[in-house]
Structure formats: C-alpha cells, structure tokens
Amino acid sequence: MPSRTTPAPARTTARKTVALAAFADLALILLFAGIGRDAHQRGDVITGVFQTGWPFLAGAAIAWLGLRLWRAPLRAWPAGVAVWLGAVFFGMLLRALTGQTVVLPFVIVALLSLGVFLVGYRLIVAGIRRLSARRQRG
Template structure:
C-alpha cells in the first residue's frame, strides 16, 4: 500500500470510529433526530479528532498505538470540553463512558491493524 494511502485510511478509520461512537450513544438514548442529530452529537469529538491529527506524531505515524493515544486524548478531552461548553454540563458518567468507548474504537482498530501486519510479516519470513 502506498505511503500516502495509509494516513488517509487511518484518518477515515478515526472519523468512522467517532461517528460510530456518536451513533451508538444516540441509539442507546433513543434519540432519533436523523443525520443532523448524529452530526451534532459527533461534532465536538470530530473537532477534538481534527486537533489531534494536527499533531506531528499522529500525522507521521497514524497507525501506531502512540498516535492512537494522542488521538484518543485529543478527541476525548477536547470533545468533552466543547460539548460541555455548548450544553453547560458534563456528567462524570458520560465522561467515563466517552473515554472508554473512544479508547476501544480508536485504539482497537490500531491494535488489530498492528496484529494483522505482524502476522503478515511472520508469514512472509517463512
């Protein structure tokens, strides 16, 4: 795969992870405002994700777990701050669920990618 495609695919995977997080949250709370509602829920976290992707580490090695931790931190912290600024509240339970859910999604695909890559390298050596 070309070196230009990897960052684009990694960014797409991160955006999908954030949208899935927002969709699951909306479904679990029976919120059905359609696409606009989903975008409104995802927007603060997409802002955080964009800020994370502005860092050199994430741009240089987007599939690495370190980049995943930076993406998680920026997405969760900035997303929660932006959300709190607009809603005027930030329940602790929401913050905990947000961080855990985003960790599973943003770190999960990276861990799976690294595992598959490692397995492919092992097979190529044989």
Template sequence: MTKLPAWPAVVCDVVCVLVFTLVGTASHASGGSAAHVATVGAPFLVGLGVGWLATRAWRAPAQVWPTGVAVWFATVVLGLFLRPLLGGGFAWSFALVTAVFLAATMLGWRLLAALAARRART
C-alpha cells in the same frame, strides 16, 4: 512500526467517532436526526482533528503508542470540553463511557493493524 497511508487511518478514526455518536444517540432515544447526531459528534470530530494535527499522526497513523493514545486523548478531552459549549451536557458517567468506547475502538483498530502487519512479516 506499522506503515499505513494516512487516509485509511483518518477514515477509521472518523468512523469510530461516528459509531460512538450514532450508538449514543440511538440508545438514548434522542431522535437520531442528522442535526442532533451532528451536534453530538462535532466536538469529538474537532478533538480528533486537533489530535491528528498536534501529533502529526500522518507520520505513523497506525501506531498505538504514542500516536494512537495521543489522538484518542485529544479526541476525548477536547470533545468533552467543547460539548457543553456547543449546547450538550456533561456528566461523569458520559465522560467514562466516552473514554472507554473511544479507547476500545480507536486503539483497537490500531492494535489489529499491528497484529496484521506482524502476521504478514512472519
């Protein structure tokens, strides 16, 4: 088990969602205004918060399984569900890109933390 205080893990997850939002809005030339970025990112930040609360991720925030996978799943599913309700659209291609990008980043930092902890022990 990788020990890490909760706040850096929260920051890492929020940064993953914000980078996803910023890259997405920039690549689609959607203006990049703060309001637009907030509208696109808000559903996923809500999903992230629910995922953290539902899994009590603060107990083992850097664990890939089950914590990371459950937080990632909640972020993606709730974000995609809330997005149309908050004025955004839905497309299967967007859902796929969302799931892959957030898996790579949200699970990726956890894998790197586990590898760093393993190296520190040896």
C-alpha cells in the same frame, strides 16, 4: 533540483494509509455518537449524530494536527492514544463550552468506548501486520 528520499509508490501508499486512518477515526467517532444517540432513543438520526459527534471529531483533529500524527497514523502509541485522549478531552471541553451535557458517567463511557475504538483498531492492524511479516519470513 531536490532529491527524493521516498519513491513515488511508497509516498502514494503512505498517503493512502493516512487517508484510511483519518477516515477510520472519523467513522468510529461517528459510530460512537450514533450508538449513544440510539441508546438514548434520540431522533434526528443523521443531523443528531453529527451534532453529538462534532466536538469529538474536532478533538481528534486537534490531536492529528497538533502532534502531526500523519507521520505514523496507525501506531497505537502515540497516534492511537493521542487521538483517543484528544477526542475525549477536547470533545468534552467543546461540549461544555457549547452548553451540551458533560457528566461523569458520559465522560467514562466516552473514554472507554473511544479508547476501544480508536486504539483498538490500531492494535488489530499491528497484529495483522506482524502475522503477515512472520508468514513472509518463513
């Protein structure tokens, strides 16, 4: 019988952390797409957001799977940077392959916005964890 190295409550917490990080990435990428669509006054709010966002979601998924980011999904490095750059790189590649617009200003906006969103929330989580750990120590 194989031995367990991680107690059941810790595994459950780890699974919840992975699920929450994945959901946060998904929500923030869709928020990026929604903000962009709103800024350009495009219709089809729900389907349009998914139409704009799917390449970036696919890029983020490629990063998650390719680099096994579930091992430490809330770390800014490498997880946050990998999701950010994967979403932008593969997102732009998929947009180009499917005939969607890929122009330099959009690439720059995507890099900046998704960087702030996908790395930023991880930095905030790390800061909260540090503060919490300091309070517990003394």
